[in-house]
Amino acid sequence: MKLTGAHIVWESLAREGVGVVFGISGGAVIHLYHALPEYPIRHVLMRHEQAAAHAADGYARATGKVGVCLATSGPGATNLVTGLATAYMDSSPVVAITGQVPTSLIGKDAFQEVDITGITLPITKHNYLVTEVESLPMVIKEAFHIARTGRPGPVLIDIAKDVQADSLEYEYPEEVNLPGYRPTLIGNQRQIKQAAQLINEAQRPLIIAGHGVMLAGAEAELGELVGKAQLPVVNTLLGLSTIPETHPLCLGMGGMHGEAYANKALQEADLILNVGGRFDDRLTGPVSTFVPEAKIIHIDIDPVEIAKNVPVDLPIVGDAKNVLQALIPLIEPTSHPDWISKISKWRAESARRDILEQETDDLVPQYVVRHIWHATRGNAIMVSDVGQNQMWEAQYFLHQKPRGLLSSGGLGTMGFALPAAIGAQMGKPEETVWVTAGDGGFQMNIQELATVVQEKLPLKMAILNNGFLGMVRQWQQFFFEGRYSGTPLLGPDFARVAEAYGIPGFTVREKSRVVPAIEQAMATDGPVLIDFIIEQEENVYPMVAPGGSIGDMLRRPQPEGVSGQKGGDSR
Amino acid sequence: MRHTLVALMEDKPGVLNRISSLFRRRNFNIESLTVGHSETPGISRMTIVSEGDSTIIEQVEKQLYKLVNVTRVTNVTDEPAVIRELALIKVTASSAARSEITGLVDIFRAKVVDVAPDSLTVEITGTEDKVDSLLGLLRPFGIRELVRTGRVAMVRGNNGQKKLEIRD
Numbered sequence: 001m002k003l004t005g006a007h008i009v010w011e012s013l014a015r016e017g018v019g020v021v022f023g024i025s026g027g028a029v030i031h032l033y034h035a036l037p038e039y040p041i042r043h044v045l046m047r048h049e050q051a052a053a054h055a056a057d058g059y060a061r062a063t064g065k066v067g068v069c070l071a072t073s074g075p076g077a078t079n080l081v082t083g084l085a086t087a088y089m090d091s092s093p094v095v096a097i098t099g100q101v102p103t104s105l106i107g108k109d110a111f112q113e114v115d116i117t118g119i120t121l122p123i124t125k126h127n128y129l130v131t132e133v134e135s136l137p138m139v140i141k142e143a144f145h146i147a148r149t150g151r152p153g154p155v156l157i158d159i160a161k162d163v164q165a166d167s168l169e170y171e172y173p174e175e176v177n178l179p180g181y182r183p184t185l186i187g188n189q190r191q192i193k194q195a196a197q198l199i200n201e202a203q204r205p206l207i208i209a210g211h212g213v214m215l216a217g218a219e220a221e222l223g224e225l226v227g228k229a230q231l232p233v234v235n236t237l238l239g240l241s242t243i244p245e246t247h248p249l250c251l252g253m254g255g256m257h258g259e260a261y262a263n264k265a266l267q268e269a270d271l272i273l274n275v276g277g278r279f280d281d282r283l284t285g286p287v288s289t290f291v292p293e294a295k296i297i298h299i300d301i302d303p304v305e306i307a308k309n310v311p312v313d314l315p316i317v318g319d320a321k322n323v324l325q326a327l328i329p330l331i332e333p334t335s336h337p338d339w340i341s342k343i344s345k346w347r348a349e350s351a352r353r354d355i356l357e358q359e360t361d362d363l364v365p366q367y368v369v370r371h372i373w374h375a376t377r378g379n380a381i382m383v384s385d386v387g388q389n390q391m392w393e394a395q396y397f398l399h400q401k402p403r404g405l406l407s408s409g410g411l412g413t414m415g416f417a418l419p420a421a422i423g424a425q426m427g428k429p430e431e432t433v434w435v436t437a438g439d440g441g442f443q444m445n446i447q448e449l450a451t452v453v454q455e456k457l458p459l460k461m462a463i464l465n466n467g468f469l470g471m472v473r474q475w476q477q478f479f480f481e482g483r484y485s486g487t488p489l490l491g492p493d494f495a496r497v498a499e500a501y502g503i504p505g506f507t508v509r510e511k512s513r514v515v516p517a518i519e520q521a522m523a524t525d526g527p528v529l530i531d532f533i534i535e536q537e538e539n540v541y542p543m544v545a546p547g548g549s550i551g552d553m554l555r556r557p558q559p560e561g562v563s564g565q566k567g568g569d570s571r
Numbered sequence: 572m573r574h575t576l577v578a579l580m581e582d583k584p585g586v587l588n589r590i591s592s593l594f595r596r597r598n599f600n601i602e603s604l605t606v607g608h609s610e611t612p613g614i615s616r617m618t619i620v621s622e623g624d625s626t627i628i629e630q631v632e633k634q635l636y637k638l639v640n641v642t643r644v645t646n647v648t649d650e651p652a653v654i655r656e657l658a659l660i661k662v663t664a665s666s667a668a669r670s671e672i673t674g675l676v677d678i679f680r681a682k683v684v685d686v687a688p689d690s691l692t693v694e695i696t697g698t699e700d701k702v703d704s705l706l707g708l709l710r711p712f713g714i715r716e717l718v719r720t721g722r723v724a725m726v727r728g729n730n731g732q733k734k735l736e737i738r739d
Binding site for chain 1: 580581584585588589592593596626629630633634636637638639640641642
């Protein structure tokens, strides 16, 4: 059949299984929007293209399917950049489609022309500029293939306006031919055998479970391995939820704001099995001081990650699910009672210092997050923003279900949570989706409240409002003489802003009101926003000072200890 | 240490940009980079000389291979390989100096490819060392213009192509 370029795009997207796209219209995509109503694809009109990219990313993270966003040329395209960089850093499968000025005007500095393929070169897995309708079907086929296979990532397709109008006898290719793109999925059997031997011989083994476990859908295999050899697990931020945090061998997050006992376990382990983590600097601290006693096995689908940040003793390139499936039969059932009881002692010591064990009437954010966990019984998709709120969420919500936490880990993009949650809720309409954000990050994409109402999404939104860009304020308090420069933050009355959009909004100032407000939110059918006015100078503990070893953490001062400090937890 | 990498890539718009962008983005050092057609239509061949320790060069190789348009990468530094560079040197040559210069050119088996009243243009092919040596000898006469292509490399014998596969 003969189709225009615009029809080819939608027809091909439909064949790739795309049911929803997040976008904003414009002159260079007007042909695409003209053809859209003829296809069974739901378009979510966002209020900013950055949010469209985050929504596609959130959709992808929640569902494992490719998320699609759409923007016009020029400023529409450049507004995608932060969202694409976020997706790229966190290996999220996104296809971004942008309109480009007509082929005859490319290079002439035409109205709303920008070199978006040039701009996005280092923040996409691959990108395309389409200047002939003949190449369009194959480009779309390749883009989806590249985005979702191997180590997933964003792919951008920039389509000149005249290409969208040109016609072609349409045939969608069955296969791609990419000689330079052959991801290694199956691990080397000899290396897997060596890994099994190292694991079987280890006295103090420890797994680092990263985002790769989730991307490979290897949660069941991870659980089986952990159970078979009684291997404790430390998660990276994006690895949280790959093993239930209620599992006795799950130590939660490690690294800069990780659990003290998780970091101690890392530093004393004699074997590290890193499954799908990339040894990010927020986990390792200075590499020279990281896991000093351990041999390191690193399983990653991307060969580039092997020895990029940390030298490894045994690399295995492959898909985490395949590699773990091959590894498990070679592992001898065992337990490490001394090692595990040592970790348990560290854990008990941390528990005694937990702020939630302290008698206080202060409205602390940890209390809010923990009660969202109680109210949802852990059965929710949490979408956190960036900063202190992100760390409190990671520490105090016990993630129990796969893909239960979506957060901008690599790029650390404030403003991610609300639009990403819109994408997640579109992809998982039956799930409870909670946003936790600070008052700073929430204001960075607050306009998307309109999209929440427009799409009738029952998002539950918790703002942990301390009137500061809190993480930077914390650094200023600790390391920059307490000079709060550029961090005190004026915010609106968020509840009234929500009401103005037609969303029920509450303000909670007292600890006693936290639980009723959360329960009321859960009992409400539609969206709800709760503005929790928390202790302004509450800090995230424990903390590794910049440049310090992860074994050397700043702990929360105890109540009878240093004066002038609130609270008393040191998780 | 200096490493010589040979990469094969699809001959598509923007591929050179992807490679130079990668080197800049990853903070890798390029000493020279040459690109041209290979024996396969649609496939370009690039020779890259980069300075770095083996860990860095391994990253360079893997990052290059990660580019979708790059089909093969190999490090030929430790392979028996033919390595060549071409240079054109325009040197000041008064009639008095001309015979001395042509003498040097002969010793290096280089060629004079252009003669002007007060200059000679010399073409030399060889390793960088050889080019450097001739340049050093010509410099006292006055180098007016110089262009060097950068290194190209090919593994000797018939084991080259097979070794280019970094996977399998």
